[in-house]
Amino acid sequence: MTEEYRLRTPISRDQVDRLHLGDIVYLSGRIFTIRDWSHQRIARYLEEDKLGEVPFSLKDLAVLHCGPVIEEIGAGQWRPVSVGATSSSRFSPFVAPLLRAMGPRLIIGKGTLTQEAINGLVEHGAAFLQAVGGCAALYGSQITKVVNNYWPEFGMVDSVWEFEVENFGPLSVEIDCRGRSSYQELRRVTIKNNLMRVYQELGLDPEADYIWWPRAPAGTPMAVDYATTLE
Amino acid sequence: MEEVCCRLLSYASIELPPEVEVALGAASERESQPKARAYFKAILENLRIARERRLPICQDTGVPVYYITLGSQLPIQGNLREAIHRATVRATQKTPLRQQVTHPLTGENPGTNVGWGMPAIFFDYEDGVDHLDITAIPKGGGAELKWSCVVPIPGAPREETILKTVVDAVAMVGGESCTPNIVGVAVGGFGVDYTEALARRAIFRSPLNSRHPDPQVAALEKKLFQAVNKLGIGPLGVGGDTTCLGLHMEVAGTHSAVFPIAVALYCWAARYSKARIHGDGRVEYITHPQLGEMTHD
Numbered sequence: 001m002t003e004e005y006r007l008r009t010p011i012s013r014d015q016v017d018r019l020h021l022g023d024i025v026y027l028s029g030r031i032f033t034i035r036d037w038s039h040q041r042i043a044r045y046l047e048e049d050k051l052g053e054v055p056f057s058l059k060d061l062a063v064l065h066c067g068p069v070i071e072e073i074g075a076g077q078w079r080p081v082s083v084g085a086t087s088s089s090r091f092s093p094f095v096a097p098l099l100r101a102m103g104p105r106l107i108i109g110k111g112t113l114t115q116e117a118i119n120g121l122v123e124h125g126a127a128f129l130q131a132v133g134g135c136a137a138l139y140g141s142q143i144t145k146v147v148n149n150y151w152p153e154f155g156m157v158d159s160v161w162e163f164e165v166e167n168f169g170p171l172s173v174e175i176d177c178r179g180r181s182s183y184q185e186l187r188r189v190t191i192k193n194n195l196m197r198v199y200q201e202l203g204l205d206p207e208a209d210y211i212w213w214p215r216a217p218a219g220t221p222m223a224v225d226y227a228t229t230l231e
Numbered sequence: 232m233e234e235v236c237c238r239l240l241s242y243a244s245i246e247l248p249p250e251v252e253v254a255l256g257a258a259s260e261r262e263s264q265p266k267a268r269a270y271f272k273a274i275l276e277n278l279r280i281a282r283e284r285r286l287p288i289c290q291d292t293g294v295p296v297y298y299i300t301l302g303s304q305l306p307i308q309g310n311l312r313e314a315i316h317r318a319t320v321r322a323t324q325k326t327p328l329r330q331q332v333t334h335p336l337t338g339e340n341p342g343t344n345v346g347w348g349m350p351a352i353f354f355d356y357e358d359g360v361d362h363l364d365i366t367a368i369p370k371g372g373g374a375e376l377k378w379s380c381v382v383p384i385p386g387a388p389r390e391e392t393i394l395k396t397v398v399d400a401v402a403m404v405g406g407e408s409c410t411p412n413i414v415g416v417a418v419g420g421f422g423v424d425y426t427e428a429l430a431r432r433a434i435f436r437s438p439l440n441s442r443h444p445d446p447q448v449a450a451l452e453k454k455l456f457q458a459v460n461k462l463g464i465g466p467l468g469v470g471g472d473t474t475c476l477g478l479h480m481e482v483a484g485t486h487s488a489v490f491p492i493a494v495a496l497y498c499w500a501a502r503y504s505k506a507r508i509h510g511d512g513r514v515e516y517i518t519h520p521q522l523g524e525m526t527h528d
Contacts, residue, residue: 002266022266068290069329081327082290087373087407110373111407111468132273133373133409133467134500136290137281155340157329170273172266172469186463186470187405194463195402202394202458210387210395212489 006167010060011105013125019173021182025129026169030147030162031108032058033066035086037158038151039094046101055150056162058102062129065091065109067157069136070146078146080163084136085110088128096120108171112183118175128175130182142168232311232363235506235514236318238522239367240295241326243504244287248518250439251413251476251501252278258411258466258473267471274466274499289500292328293369295319295350298432302360305510315352316345328369353428361510366435366503374408374498380427385488393418393451393492394458400494401459401475406468409498413439414459414478416452417493419485426483430493433479435503437518440477452480466499476501 002022007015009029019025034042045051065088069081088109095107095117105126107113110133113121121128131139145164152159175181199206216222247255255278259271281288297315301307320343322328332349333340344350357364379400383392397416415433420426440456442449456478465471476499485491505517516522 024269066290067329069287069292069327071327082287082292082329084290086291089407110409130467130469132270132277134289134371134498135273135277137284137286137288138273138277140286140290141280141284155330155342157331170269172269183405183468186468190463190470191402191405194461195398198398198458198461199395201461202391202398202454204391204395204398208391208395210383210392211381212384212387213382 009062011062012060013105016105016125016127016177019127019176021173021176021180021185023173024169025171025173026167027062027106027108027171028166028168029061029164031062031064031165031168032056033068033161033163034063034091034098035065035067035158036090037154038160039091039098041151042101043094043097046097051101054102056148056160058104060103060105062106062108063098063104064131065107068140068161070156070161078149080140080143080146082136083140083143083163085131085133085139087111088113092117096123099124099126112174112181118179118181121175121177122179125177127173127177129171130174131171139168142166232309232508233314233318233321235508236297236315236365236367237321237325238525239365239504239506240319240322240369241328242519242522243367243502244292244326244328244369245285246282246519247278247288247500247502248437248504250437254439254476255411255499258476262465262472264465264471266469267465270466270469270471287326287328288502289371289498290329291371291373292326292331293371293375293502294331295322295344296368296370297350297352298355298364298366298368298435299352300355300357300364302362302510303356303358304361305363312352315350319344319350363508364505365508366505368435368503371498371500371502374412374496377404377408378427378430378493378495379403380423380430380491380493382423382489382491389490390451392490394455396492397455397494398458398462401464401496402462404496406464406466406474408496409500410464410466410468411473411476411499413497413501414455414475415495415497416455416478416480418480418482419490420483421486421489421491423491423493426491426493427495429481429483430495433481434495434497434501435505436479437505440479443480445482448480448482452478455480
């Protein structure tokens with residue numbers, strides 16, 4: 001049975017423990033946006049032992065994978081326009097470094113994360129919450145204040161925004177702190193069964209390989225295999 | 232021209248074409264899975280807030296794409312490309328839209344959505360008419376980037392190959408393209424850039440999910456539309472009854488050895504707006520007629 005939770009930051013390890021797949025969360029308090037460049041900078045600072053230079057703290061807070069549209073209405077004053085989650089899977093390699101460096105408890109994004117990132121969530125006792133992709137007017141309307149903007153040299157989209165939010169949601173628990181993922185479970189069972197049934201109805205052989213080109217995406221290890229073995 | 236393009240791009244970011252919204256409402260009504268129902272509820276609520284507060288539906292307001300069809304009888308004065316560039320700069324400021332267009336090697340961003348050959352403007356030409364058709368599309372990245380384009384083995388069974396390629400393309404993306412999607416398919420065309428362009432263009436067929444005039448193509452469309460909706464991917468990939476709002480296929484002649492297949496996707500926030508400018512200067516707003524009642528700003 002799925003539960004609905006209203007949580008307020010800071011989030012404790014106990015609160016994260018109670019979250020299970022499919023639970024719905026409405027979050028209040030502080031959240032920070034993070035995207036390609038800020039993720040990379042934090043990972044680099046961690047490597048270079050320069051975390052003291054990060055001008056904000058994420059300990060027990062929530063980060064949102066997002067490149068928002070924000071309007072500046074005066075010096076240090078902003079209006080949220082459209083604020084929704086961006087595809088999270090591309091940030092997977094940065095999740096464990098972020099958790100190690102900054103200790104957020106919740107990562108909010110779109111879609112899902114890879115196994116590498118899931119392992120990081122388990123290790124650090126954090127969960128991944130999924131926002132409904134594309135609903136930027138809805139989520140933007142739940143921001144009560146744009147508190148601050150860090151690393152503005154990255155521009156509006158890639159800099160870090162600190163928001164005060166009230167009942168920010170719905171967010172569904174996509175990956176819990178035990179490493180279970182709704183997407184993985186859905187794909188491995190439901191989608192697989194459905195796909196096999198569709199092949200059967202259309203008279204298709206799932207093993208059939210009709211494609212001449214591309215044999216492997218250029219820029220991947222599969223391309224190297226193909227180039228060096230022709231298999 | 233500038234004013235029309237600016238209105239189209241800005242408005243398209245805020246309100247969906249009515250037929251897309253109707254299709255989403257219908258999908259929400261018939262959804263049987265509770266989580267998917269909650270997601271559809273959020274989607275419809277989001278559309279309402281965007282409309283009421285004049286906000287972009289999605290924060291990824293896309294990279295602007297324009298399809299322009301010029302009538303041969305239309306006396307064109309002035310510079311169309313320049314007008315479209317100015318329209319894009321204005322729409323970016325006034326909506327506001329996210330400043331997306333950057334240099335591919337340096338990441339430099341002029342902040343206007345114009346630069347280095349962008350926005351993409353696809354010009355077409357129609358003999359014997361005295362009007363100009365415009366489709367303005369704030370095309371977001373989530374769905375656009377998850378395309379498939381393949382060249383089958385010469386001699387592969389044609390129908391099976393097409394069916395398997397399209398079903399696999401949708402199944403692989405698995406909702407990361409912000410399902411339910413409009414799926415555009417193209418078979419044939421040469422080179423594959425033509426195939427891809429046809430697939431993307433097929434997305435914008437109206438009415439949504441209408442069938443191709445060629446019965447052979449229409450039969451494939453129908454089969455594929457039903458098949459992808461049986462995958463159970465549902466809204467945003469959380470599992471549900473509707474994965475695809477419409478599926479349109481185009482075909483084109485091709486090199487005798489091959490029949491390239493392209494699959495293009497558009498997210499549920501399938502934003503676009505169309506207008507026709509007639510020879511006498513009259514502007515007909517097709518997807519969003521209310522644009523004709525706006526005052527010049």
